[in-house]
Every structure is written in C-alpha cells, then in structure tokens.
Amino acid sequence: MTTTIKDLGEIELLNRLKKYMSCGQIDDDVAEINTKNKSLLINTDLLVEKIHFSDEISNAKDIGWKCITTNISDLICSGSENITSFTVGLVLPPNTHWKWVENLYEGMLEAMQEFGGEIIGGDCSSGETKMISITAIGEMNLPRLHRGNALPGDYIVSTGFHGLSRLGLALLTSQKLPSEAQLSPELINRAINAHKRPYPALEALKALIACKPESISWRAAGTDSSDGLIESIRGICQASNCQAVLSKTSILKDTDWPKDDIWDEWLLNGGEDYELILSLPKEWAKSLSNKLKSAKIIGFIKEGKPNIFWDNLEKTKIGQSSLFRHF
C-alpha cells in the first residue's frame, strides 16, 4: 500500500502528525515554552531535497535523525546541554508516500530520545520539492560558547576526529576517492554511519562543563565542525579577530584512515562532522583533554589579523569547501 499525502488530504495528514507532538498543540496553532526562569537558545535550519538530502543516499528515518541532530549540534556548540523543544515545518509534494513521512518523524523521535527535546508544533504545506525547516530550542547554560570568545594564549581543542562523514558521502554516491586505498570494512562502516547518522557532541559538552578548573571563569569560544574542521577554526579567528596556529601531527585521524597526505583534504575540509571545536584557557583545555579520551589539543590562538597557520608557519589553504556553496 502506497498511501500518498494527496490520498490523505491535509486534515488527515495533520491528524497523523499529531502523535509525534507533545500534547500542548493539538487544538491550537501555537505551542507554549515553559522557560522555568531560564534564557533560551534558538536555531533554525533548512534542509532542501537534492541539496541537503536525497532519497538515493539516505532513507527517511536517517533524514529525520539528521535534521534533528544537526540542529541539536548548533545548540550544543553554543553551550546548551538541555535541548527542550522543536518545531517542524514540512513541505511535501502531493505524491509523497505517507510511509516516508512516518519514517521521517520516527527518525526525528529517535534523535530526541537520544539527545532530548520534543516536537511542540509546526506546519506543513505542499510544494514541488521536499523541504524541512527545523527550529530547535534549548536552555542557555554556562559556558555560553561563542565563536567570538577566543583570546590569544588559548589552546584549541577538538573533541574528536574528522573526515569520516565526507568519506561516507563519497562511498554512498560512488565518488572518486582522493587516492586508491584499501579501506577496512570497519572504516567504511564508520564513514557511512557518520554521514547518515551524525552524532552531536553532547557528552563532550558535559565533560567540558564538568572539568572547568574552579579558579577560572566560564569564558570559552566554540563552534561545531559541521562546515569542516578548518572552516570552524576560521570562524573562530574571524569572530575573535585572532590567529590560529595548528599542529598537523596533533590532528586525530580514525585508526584506519589512509596514511596518504592527499586524504588530509577530507580531514580538514570534509565537513558534516559534528565535533566541538573549542578555544579554551590552557588549564581548562588540559583538563578537558585529560577527562575526555577523544579530545585533543590541536593548536593555539595568538594575536594578529584573522588567519590560520601550521606550526611550521606554512599558511593553510582555507578555501571553503565547495560542498557548502549552496548558490
């Protein structure tokens, strides 16, 4: 049975979607947020079919997971560990199968079960192309991470390694690899999983909060590496008006990652990784890299016009990955 959205009609579609929502918004158009005296963080992301997702690469459940987790990552890398609510705007062509929509929401719920939050409202409409608009809300905590909070003398910390998602995309779309290399089945598996099921760094944020030395303030800079490792550091340098010096040998790779240097491009500019990239006072950075196994100090911040160097003073190539040119 392939029931389409057109078969259902708008009223029945909205009725079916209600089971995925918290009980607040059954009869009304708006939803309530009980703020419990906390300030909130809010983030809106758009995902457009063929640009951000496609049924050839991912099934609807994976797409649902991904659109929630990428939003969550933006909240986490701003310091929010308590994700509370989502609204979901959904544009669907009339011939979309109901099963696709059901799987999409199930993937979203799986992500919320893992990281927190519930759907409190939304809207849907027909349209020529599938489009998902997610607004995510979380409580504001300390540290309030900003790209613009870095200071000279900080250490730069990455909470995990990069490049897997880019490799996963290449494997899923049969793209040419940087070089002919024998990839282990485990690496292939991890890469595809990283691309289909991104996993935001909530545990890393919790470790960051738990390990702050008492003697220093909550000032910390941070972002996620969703646009690539180098791009995330470029963002910190730009917003903080400083320079980063990176140690290439300190940048972690998956144990099975090909040794050939040409593969570094995906490590540095692959994108769609969801690690925290932090600029922290030295003591805090050391504390975090001790506490969190996957975290590594990969460089430091110094004064100067925004730029990124390797520790041999070579300038990095920081051309933005073509992946993220949407226009």
Add this chain to the structure above:
Amino acid sequence: MTTTIKDLGEIELLNRLKKYMSCGQIDDDVAEINTKNKSLLINTDLLVEKIHFSDEISNAKDIGWKCITTNISDLICSGSENITSFTVGLVLPPNTHWKWVENLYEGMLEAMQEFGGEIIGGDCSSGETKMISITAIGEMNLPRLHRGNALPGDYIVSTGFHGLSRLGLALLTSQKLPSEAQLSPELINRAINAHKRPYPALEALKALIACKPESISWRAAGTDSSDGLIESIRGICQASNCQAVLSKTSILKDTDWPKDDIWDEWLLNGGEDYELILSLPKEWAKSLSNKLKSAKIIGFIKEGKPNIFWDNLEKTKIGQSSLFRHF
C-alpha cells in the same frame, strides 16, 4: 542592475541579511531569547511560492509584511500581546534578484515596527521554489486563549468583519465574482489592501484584556479567522466539544459589501481574514462589544455534539473552503 543571489554567493547574501537581524546572532548560528521570567508562545508557518504567495499578485514587500503578520495573528489569537522575536528560513532559486530579497525583509521590518518583535536568526538555502519559513515567539499573557476553552452559555464575538481578503484575491487574480455587482472604489481598495496587507487584531486583544470584568476569571476561547469565519467557529466547537448558534443578521459586513445573499459565501468562508473569534462569558462579551466599536456578538455556545446552526435552526454548510486544501 539585477544582482541575483547567485551573483552574490552565500557568504555575501548572509552578510547582507545580517542588517535585518538584532545584533545577537552575527557570529553564531543560534540566537538567545531572554525570557524575563515569562513563558513563551511559539508558532511556525510555511509560505510556499505559488501556493501562499506569488509575484503576480503581491510584490516582495507585501509578501514580507504578510508572512510576518499572519504569524503574529496566530500569537495574538492565543493571547500574546508582546511579540518578541522571529527566525526566518528562506529558500531561494539562484536567479532570485537581490532586490526581491531586500524588499521582502523591508516588508517584514515594517510589520515588526507596527506589531513588535525583531529577527533574531534564521537560515537560507537555494532551492527550485521560493519558500519562507517563519518562527514567531511572543510572551505568554492572560488570557491564554485556546480553541478548547469555550463553555455552554458563552457568547461568540467577532472583532471585525470578514470577506474583504477573499474579494481582494478575486480582484487581483481576475476571478469571477459571486454575482455581477457594482463595487465601490473604496470597497475595491479595502479588499485589495486586506488581501495584500493583513492587519492582525492586536488592538482587539488589548481591548479584550482591558475590559474583563473583575468578578470573572480569565477563561476565554479564541482563534483567528485566517481559515474563514465559519471554519474558526468550527475549530472552537470541535476543540471545546460544543455547538455554536449564530445569528446571520448579527454578522457584520463592510458598509459597501454587495447585498446579494450569494456574496455571503465569501463572508463566511472566504478566509485570510485576521479577526479574533472569541467565546466569552456573557458579561465579558458585552463589555468587549461596548468597548471595541468593531466587535460584535454573533452567537452563543450550547451543549451538544460539535456543530454550527443558524438561530433559525438551519444547519450551516461548513464544508472547508477549497482555498485551504493544500494537497
């Protein structure tokens, strides 16, 4: 000069959009909401080109105004008089002219200047069809209006008259009118304006709050008439599990509205009107209709399986207007 989005590229586009945003979100992906110890109301609406707007009917400034005001209306009809923030998700084909985008945001800002709020964040992406996703946030006040709050014995109040927007749409798209009728230039003007520049009932909400008799509680049911007058009452009956009895002679019309009965269809089911439709304790309803010139008691609520009758016990036709079947 017709600079397109493709000419600008994503980074320059985002830079240009920043001037429309409050200063919070320049360097980061998320925005903050300072809740000042208040609970919040949130609403997400999608507007898709050719379904909710089209450049043939409205210019970009009008579209910007409309997408903000329709969202605001949802907050107002839930009881929020203090609109605080918006996020804007924008999907644009690469050949979209920058001027269109600029005008869209200027229309949005005009609406915010009139009704409150500021853009605190958003996202944009390319796509085949233009799409605007707005999330609006307002403070929660008393009365917290719900569709489900009506009780037998309540009076039903409309804060203004209906049908103008539907007539405006017909005039703008050269649709056939219900009958041949001589329309006054003033009516034509009001109708087109109602369609292009909907005006949410913020003053009516303020009057409702100001005129509540002290002796009664804040319990009140409400919605806006964006899906049509009858549909809004149907929503209240459904959610409150009760019946409405309406007095056709009490339903206000624009002074120049054609007398012919056949025009009632647009009055009752035209849609895209933004009046408050309230179900209130009698005393409060009388107080409001005294205080607010445009407000009128149009019927009452009684026990029974959800349904709507005229006061001559004739059942109304409550087939949902085909306008709102999006699939």
